[in-house]
Amino acid sequence: MTRREIFLDNVRKNKPKSLPLPAQFEPDRNLFADPVESFVRMAETVGTKVLRVNNETAVRDYVETELPVKGRVISPMEVLAGLAEPVPPGLPHMLQDCEYAILRGRIGVAENAAIWLTDQDMGQRVLPFITQHLCLVLAEDEVVALMPDAYAQIADDAYGFGTFIAGPSKTADIEQSLVIGAHGARSLTILLMNRNASRGADQLMFAGHNNHMSQ
Amino acid sequence: MGNTAYKDHAALSAGFNRDEGRVDWHDQTLWFVRQKRDRLSQGIPDWEDLREAASAIKSHTLSNIDTYLETFEKNALANGIHIHWAPDAVSHNQTVLEILQRHNISQLVKSKSMLTEECHLNDFLEQRGLEVTDTDLGERIVQLAKEPPSHIVLPCIHKKKEEIGELFHVHLGTPAGLADPQQLTEAARQDLRKRFLTRRAALTGVNFAIAETGEFVVCTNEGNADMGAHLADVHIASMGFEKVIPGRKELGIFLRLLARSATGQPITTYSSHFARPRDGQELHLILVDNGRSRQLGRDDFRASLKCIRCGACMNTCPVYRRSGGHSYHTAVAGPIGSILAPNLDMAQFKDLPFASTLCGSCSNVCPVKINIHEQLYKWRQVLVRHGHTDTKKTAAMKAMAYTLSRPALLNFAGKSLRFALRYAPLAINNPLNPWYRQRDMPAAPAETFAAWYHKNRKGANR
C-alpha cells in the first residue's frame, strides 16, 4: 500500500458517522453604524496611519510631495508612472532595498482593518513584506463590514496568492512588549480615497489628514 | 528535556516554581492576554453563535474528513501544489529531507509550525547535517537557547528580556547587557533578513486548508512565513489533516475567531492564502496523520481535533500559568496538549490529564467549543483503567472510593479530619502529603455538615 492509501484507510476506519454541515451562519451586523469610520478607527488601533484623500490623482500628489522617505519607491500602479519604479520582474531578491511600496488594495474590512490584495496587485508576492514601508490605496466604497462579506466577494476569485494585511509587521515575543517592524514592513499607511478612480478625478486636494497613530 | 531522567508535570512545575517572581510575572502576563481576549470577544455581539458555528463546521468536516482530504488533494494538485501523505512523524521528516536533497539544499528557514515540533523535525534534519533557522522571533529565541517553545502562540513567554539579551549578545553580537525589546527585535530582524535572502527553501505551518479551492492559509503577525515562502525556490508546508475546512465561506468564520482568541487582536497582521506556486517555484504540502486518525476513532477525545491552536486555553489555565509550558514535556502544552499527548503515548504522558483543576475555564474560552476539561477527566479514567497512575494517587483514590460508598465511615472520616485539622494540622499539611505543598488547609468548621444539616432541617420542620 502507498502512504496515501495507508493514510486514507486509517482515516476512513476511524471517522465517526457523518454529521451535517450547519446552516449558513448569518452574522450579527449590529457592530457599527458606519463601516468606513470603523475601518479608520480600527486601522489606527492596529498601528496603521490613515490619510483620507479624494482620488487617485491625490494619491499621485501625495507620493510626489509628501512621501517621507528617500530611497527606492516601487509601485505597479499606473497612476504613479514616472514617480515610482515599476515592479522589476525576475528574482524577488532584487526588491531587498525597497524603501517604500505603494499597492492598490481590493477590499477593506471594517471589523479588523484588514486589506485584501492578490498577487496581481503586488507584481511580486514578496513586495508588501520585504519593503521597509508599505502604503496601501483603497477606496471608501471598497470597505465591507465583516470578514464574511469579504469572502462573499472573493468567493470565486482565482488568485495564485492573496493576503489580508492589517497594520505593520509586529511582534510581542519579548516579554509581551509590542514592537513594530518584526520581519515585514515597519509602517503601514492607508490612503483612503473617498472616490473610486473609475469615477473620474477632478479634485486634487487632500480631503484631510489624520496623522494620529496609536496601538 | 529529552534524554534526562523522566520527570513528571509535578516535578517540572516544582522547578519552575523555584523562581517566585518569574511565576508571578508569567501568571499575570498570560492573564492579561486572556483579558484582551475577553475584551475583543465581547465586542462581537454574536460571539457565542460564532463559536457554535465553528464547532459544528469542524464536527461536520471531521466526520467526512476522507472526502474533504481527497477534494483538497484534487484541487491543490490542479493548482500545481505537490501533495505528500505522511502517516507518521518519521515519514513526514523523511519527505522534507527528500525534497531538500533533491534540490541539493542544506539550509532551511522555518516559520512557526507546532507540527514540526511534534515530529521533532529540527533534530532529525540537524542530525543529518542540515541547518534549520526558526524565524518567528519567539521561536528563534528558544532555538538559540536550545529549548522547545513553552507556548504555542508565545513560544518564549517563560523568558525574561535580560536572558534574551544575553542570548543575543552571544549569538548575534549585540552589546552585553542590552535588554530593550525594540533593539533586540531589530537585531533579530537584521540577522534573519540575511537568512531569508540566502536560504533556498522555506517551511511553513498551515492554519487552514480549503478543500473547495485547494489553497491553504498561514497567519502571522511578524510576516516571517511570507518572507521565507516568497523568496525561496522551494516552499514546503506541513499540516495535520484536521486543518482542512470545506470552503472560503467557512474561513470567514474561523478568521474572526482565531486572533481574537489568541492574542486579543481583531485579526493577525497577515493572513496569507497560498493557492499556486509562484513562477519558477516548487510548492509542496505534507499532510500528516501521526496518531490523529486514532484520536478520530476515540469517541471521547475526537473533539480535540477541532483545535485551531489559538492558545486561549493555556492563557486562562490556572495550572499552566503557574507551572509554565515546559512542565508539560510535550510540544503542545496546557489543557489541549494534555488531551493530545496521551493519545501519542499513554505511558509517557500519563501525568498530564492530572495537571488540571478541572475548573472548566479552558472549555469556556475555546473558540471551537472543545469540552477540554471533560476530556481531561475522561483521560484520567482511561489511564487508571490501563494502570497508568502513580501508586500514591491510586491508593488515595481507592481509599476515597471506599469511604464515599460507606456513609458511616464517611461520617467518621469527616469527624476525624476536623479533629486532625484543629489539633494536628501538620499531620495533614506535611511534606509527605504532596497535595499541600503549595496549599494551606482552611480552618476546620466547628461542626460537620451532617450535624449542621440535621439541626437546620429540624428547625425548618418545626
Ligand code: SF4
Ligand atoms: S483547545 Fe481551543 S482554546 Fe485551546 S488552543 Fe485549541 S482552539 Fe484554542
